[in-house]
Amino acid sequence: MELHDVWFVLIAVLWIGYFFLEGFDFGIGILTKLLARDRPEKRVLINTIGPVWDGNEVWLLTAGGATFAAFPEWYATLFSGFYLPLLVILVCLIVRGVAFEYRAKRPEEKWQRNWEQAIFWTSLIPAFLWGVAFANIVRGVKIDAHKEYVGTFWDLLNPFSILGGLVTLALFTFHGAVFASLKTLGDIRERARVLALKLGLVTAVLALGFLVWTQASRGDTKSLVAMAVAVLALVGAIAAIKAGREGWSFALSGITIAAAVAMLFLTLFPNVMPSSLNGAWNLTVSNASSSPYTLKIMTWCAGLATPLVLVYQGWTYWVFRKRIGTKNIADAH
Amino acid sequence: MDLALAPETLARWQFGITTVYHFLFVPLTISLAALVAGLETAWVRTGKDKYLKATKFWGKLFLINIAMGVVTGIVQEFQFGMNWSDYSRFVGDIFGAPLAFEALIAFFFESTFVGLWIFGWDKLPKKIHCACIWMVSLGTILSSYFILAANSWMQHPVGYRLNKATGRAELTDFWRVLTQDTTLVVVFHTLTAAFLTGGAFMVGVAAIHLRRKKHIPVMRTSLRLGLVTLVIGGLLTAVSGDSLGKVMFKQQPMKMAAAEALWDGEKPAPFSIFAVGDVAKGHNDVEISVPGVLSFLADNNFSSYVPGINDVNKAEQQKFGPGDYRPNIPVAFWGFRWMIGFGMTSFAIGLVGLWLTRKKFMLAPGMRTGEDEVPNLVLFKSTALGTRLTKWYWFFAVWTLGFPLIANSWGWIFTEMGRQPWVVYGVLRTQDAVSPSVSQGEVLTSMIVFTLLYAVLAVVEVKLLVKYVKAGPPELSEADLNPPTKIGGDDRDPDRPMAFSY
Numbered sequence: 001m002e003l004h005d006v007w008f009v010l011i012a013v014l015w016i017g018y019f020f021l022e023g024f025d026f027g028i029g030i031l032t033k034l035l036a037r038d039r040p041e042k043r044v045l046i047n048t049i050g051p052v053w054d055g056n057e058v059w060l061l062t063a064g065g066a067t068f069a070a071f072p073e074w075y076a077t078l079f080s081g082f083y084l085p086l087l088v089i090l091v092c093l094i095v096r097g098v099a100f101e102y103r104a105k106r107p108e109e110k111w112q113r114n115w116e117q118a119i120f121w122t123s124l125i126p127a128f129l130w131g132v133a134f135a136n137i138v139r140g141v142k143i144d145a146h147k148e149y150v151g152t153f154w155d156l157l158n159p160f161s162i163l164g165g166l167v168t169l170a171l172f173t174f175h176g177a178v179f180a181s182l183k184t185l186g187d188i189r190e191r192a193r194v195l196a197l198k199l200g201l202v203t204a205v206l207a208l209g210f211l212v213w214t215q216a217s218r219g220d221t222k223s224l225v226a227m228a229v230a231v232l233a234l235v236g237a238i239a240a241i242k243a244g245r246e247g248w249s250f251a252l253s254g255i256t257i258a259a260a261v262a263m264l265f266l267t268l269f270p271n272v273m274p275s276s277l278n279g280a281w282n283l284t285v286s287n288a289s290s291s292p293y294t295l296k297i298m299t300w301c302a303g304l305a306t307p308l309v310l311v312y313q314g315w316t317y318w319v320f321r322k323r324i325g326t327k328n329i330a331d332a333h
Numbered sequence: 334m335d336l337a338l339a340p341e342t343l344a345r346w347q348f349g350i351t352t353v354y355h356f357l358f359v360p361l362t363i364s365l366a367a368l369v370a371g372l373e374t375a376w377v378r379t380g381k382d383k384y385l386k387a388t389k390f391w392g393k394l395f396l397i398n399i400a401m402g403v404v405t406g407i408v409q410e411f412q413f414g415m416n417w418s419d420y421s422r423f424v425g426d427i428f429g430a431p432l433a434f435e436a437l438i439a440f441f442f443e444s445t446f447v448g449l450w451i452f453g454w455d456k457l458p459k460k461i462h463c464a465c466i467w468m469v470s471l472g473t474i475l476s477s478y479f480i481l482a483a484n485s486w487m488q489h490p491v492g493y494r495l496n497k498a499t500g501r502a503e504l505t506d507f508w509r510v511l512t513q514d515t516t517l518v519v520v521f522h523t524l525t526a527a528f529l530t531g532g533a534f535m536v537g538v539a540a541i542h543l544r545r546k547k548h549i550p551v552m553r554t555s556l557r558l559g560l561v562t563l564v565i566g567g568l569l570t571a572v573s574g575d576s577l578g579k580v581m582f583k584q585q586p587m588k589m590a591a592a593e594a595l596w597d598g599e600k601p602a603p604f605s606i607f608a609v610g611d612v613a614k615g616h617n618d619v620e621i622s623v624p625g626v627l628s629f630l631a632d633n634n635f636s637s638y639v640p641g642i643n644d645v646n647k648a649e650q651q652k653f654g655p656g657d658y659r660p661n662i663p664v665a666f667w668g669f670r671w672m673i674g675f676g677m678t679s680f681a682i683g684l685v686g687l688w689l690t691r692k693k694f695m696l697a698p699g700m701r702t703g704e705d706e707v708p709n710l711v712l713f714k715s716t717a718l719g720t721r722l723t724k725w726y727w728f729f730a731v732w733t734l735g736f737p738l739i740a741n742s743w744g745w746i747f748t749e750m751g752r753q754p755w756v757v758y759g760v761l762r763t764q765d766a767v768s769p770s771v772s773q774g775e776v777l778t779s780m781i782v783f784t785l786l787y788a789v790l791a792v793v794e795v796k797l798l799v800k801y802v803k804a805g806p807p808e809l810s811e812a813d814l815n816p817p818t819k820i821g822g823d824d825r826d827p828d829r830p831m832a833f834s835y
Contacts (some may be wrong), residue, residue, distance in 0.1 A: 043834065043835065046835050047831070047834045047835055050448070050451075050452055050834065050835050051448040051449065051451065051452040051453070052448055053448075054403065054444040054445075054447065054448055055441065055444045055445040055448055057407075057444070058436065058440045058441050058444045058445075060407075061406075061407065061410055061436045061440055062433070062436040062437055062440070062441070064410055064411060064414075064436075065410060065429065065432045065433035065435065065436040065437075066433045066436070066437075068410075068413065068414065068421060068425050068428075068429035068432055068433065069425060069426075069429030069430045069432065069433040070429070070433075071425075072421055072422050072423075072424075072425020072426060072429055072501075073422055073425075075413075075414045075421055075425060075429070076414055076418035076419070076421040076422045076425070076768075077418070078414065079411060079413075079414025079415045079418065079421075080414060080415055080416075080418035080768035080770050080771050081770060083415055083768075083771050083775045083779070084775060084778070086411060086415060087415075087775075087778070087779045087782060090407060090408055090411055091782060091786060093404065093407055094404040094405070094407065094408070094786065094790075095786075097400060097403060097404040098400055098401065098404055098790060098793070100400075100835060101396065101397070101400035101835075102397075102400065102793065102797060103835055104834070104835050105397070105797050105800075105801075106797070106800070146769075147422075148418075148769055148770040149770045150770065290425060290426040290429070290430075290503075290504075291426050291496075291503040291504060293503070293504055293505065293507075294426045294427070294429075294430055294503075294504045294507075297430060297504075297507050298430060298433060301433070301434055301437060301438070302437060305437040305438050305441075306437070309437070309441045309445075312441075312442075312445055312446075313441070313445050316445055316448060316449055318821075319449065319453065319456050319457065319820060319821055320452065320456065321821070322821070322822075322827075324831065325828075327828040327830075328828065328829070328830055328831050328834075329830065329831065329834050330830035330831065330834060
């Protein structure tokens with residue numbers, strides 16, 4: 001395995017980390033409208049991710065930075081090609097981060113409700129758009145001989161990519177509902193479980209359609225295995241939440257995300273961004289990557305830093321492992 | 334295409350706007366993290382309430398500020414690929430590496446530990462809680478180091494070779510990129526300026542309260558801490574700025590000449606205080622200058638030769654082919670002056686404040702004040718005059734609170750625009766760095782969106798800061814005074830409200 005292959009795997013791992021972690025915090029954001037009945041419940045939900053959402057988001061920044069360093073051509077084509085969707089995602093992430101931090105900084109109800117609206121929309125829109133983006137990467141977009149994207153914004157909206165967007169939206173919301181049932185107490189926990197079950201079934205239908213489509217059009221044996229893992233884990237997650245085993249369900253919904261993302265990357269390899277115009281113009285792990293020297297340095301850095309990151313981020317989840325309910329949320333500020 | 338709306342022009346404006354905006358928050362974040370960490374350490378060591386109150390007060394302002402720093406930072410990372418894809422293709426090998434290091438080593442650190450710090454008041458023993466804010470501080474400093482190493486490479490490319498086959502720059506010596514003099518000096522200058530900024534902010538905010546004789550013990554402590562930080566920061570900023578000038582003179586003679594509006598080389602070269610130039614003709618119509626000072630700034634020698642704009646332009650034409658290699662001279666000239674002027678004014682006010690509020694004084698022993706009294710300015714024996722002067726001093730201190738922010742912004746505008754027309758000095762021109770596949774409409778859209786969004790957020794941020802500055806330090810609760818002794822908090826009452834929640 002050459003270093004650029006290693007980095008292909010590492011970037012897949014970073015995206016898996018991002019979707020696993022921010023997946024449930026996007027889900028929680030969406031659930032503030034779907035699950036919470038009143039404002040204290042909204043606050044319970046928001047506070048389940050309070051200490052961790054910022055750290056979760058860094059997985060995206062790292063995926064972006066690592067792509068820049070390890071596959072500059074991919075980074076350049078992807079980010080300039082998907083210009084407007086990325087703009088929307090950026091705006092959402094800006095408003096979302098500020099919304100979490102500023103919502104409780106003023107007591108007025110109107111102020112807080114506005115930020116709550118913001119949290120809902122800025123969680124929902126990226127959850128959908130990431131699926132659209134990844135479906136397009138897998139499907140292939142109009143890339144010319146100079147590695148430039150020559151399609152338009154509207155080329156990015158096609159049945160396959162829209163289905164992909166719906167899948168990530170449903171999957172993240174399901175993942176979030178399971179997380180909510182794992183992290184809350186009392187009435188809201190019971191309702192989170194019921195809602196998770198329903199969301200799980202919707203997710204299963206959408207995801208099965210998308211994964212089978214992907215497998216049929218560009219899969220191989222490896223991707224089939226990944227797909228099987230994703231589907232089985234999803235079924236397991238639904239069964240576990242039905243049985244009231246919240247921890248198992250969360251682990252399994254996480255595995256679903258990991259396996260589904262792995263499947264997408266497996267169908268891509270050795271391409272990183274295929275061209276729909278001409279197979280000779282595909283961006284591949286070898287023609288889009290950095291020099292071996294840069295990759296070597298990056299490998300050292302990632303090898304040393306990643307275990308450390310996992311340890312201290314894991315520790316954070318352990319410190320805040322207790323469930324919270326409406327009684328734990330103070331009234332005033 | 335209309336030049337004013339050409340994608341390159343728009344992408345440059347967008348880069349300028351988003352960078353300057355991002356950099357309003359960064360220096361305050363860096364310095365406040367360390368200052369809050371210092372205050373919390375003082376609390377852990379002494380157990381004094383005033384330190385805990387100060388920690389909470391400055392901590393809140395820090396959090397309002399870091400939130401904006403973080404979210405605007407995301408734009409910075411993404412816009413290289415969005416607006417400058419040919420730049421990204423060309424330098425990803427080199428520029429991408431420190432950026433990825435920054436994310437892997439610094440961002441994870443900062444964001445994870447800031448979460449622990451915000452929500453951990455009732456979950457962590459106080460020493461561990463205090464360690465978390467130190468981790469955040471370390472994260473901010475590491476972050477600035479890696480991003481400045483990347484930027485320094487653009488100012489002075491080292492440790493790479495051009496691969497003719499792929500048309501890309503390839504890294505050959507990462508260690509040199511991380512340790513070249515440009516990087517080290519710029520990191521030193523940026524960090525010291527950050528502490529100047531945080532110190533001035535602290536002094537200004539403390540002065541607001543002391544003027545009104547409110548929250549005196551906390552604000553007295555803050556004032557002294559702010560003054561010391563401001564003065565040390567200011568002094569080191571001047572020292573590091575001088576070293577940076579010398580490095581710049583060697584590496585980017587055009588920038589130095591532009592900063593001085595020195596059209597033709599001189600020996601010895603004067604430092605220009607004021608100039609009105611004619612860019613088309615390449616000379617100054619009006620100029621006031623101090624002889625020899627520029628030679629000293631550039632080369633440590635009052636009689637050294639300093640090449641002028643026209644000389645460097647000719648030299649670069651010979652080296653790189655025909656073209657205009659002059660940056661925007663008025664922006665460079667005035668940017669340089671505003672950076673120094675605003676930064677040093679704030680420093681001077683700090684110096685005066687530190688002298689006047691000193692404890693050991695000879696002039697006016699009767700002016701010494703207690704812990705819970707507003708400190709007097711100890712210049713005169715007359716109490717009446719001292720009090721009036723004190724009030725004037727508070728007025729100036731509040732006013733100059735924002736001066737370093739202006740200085741920082743101009744510093745970056747100067748350093749980035751002074752390098753034009755190059756994006757990577759001597760290697761890649763800005764016009765060759767933009768994304769060819771991005772349309773004018775797209776860049777225009779994103780520029781309008783970001784500018785409007787940033788304007789709205791600026792209003793929100795300033796209003797919040799004002800609200801929390803005015804509110805002053807919080808009263809301490811039972812939970813604050815009895816921090817947990819084990820990790821995860823204790824189990825006495827599962828329904829106990831969280832010490833902090835959104």
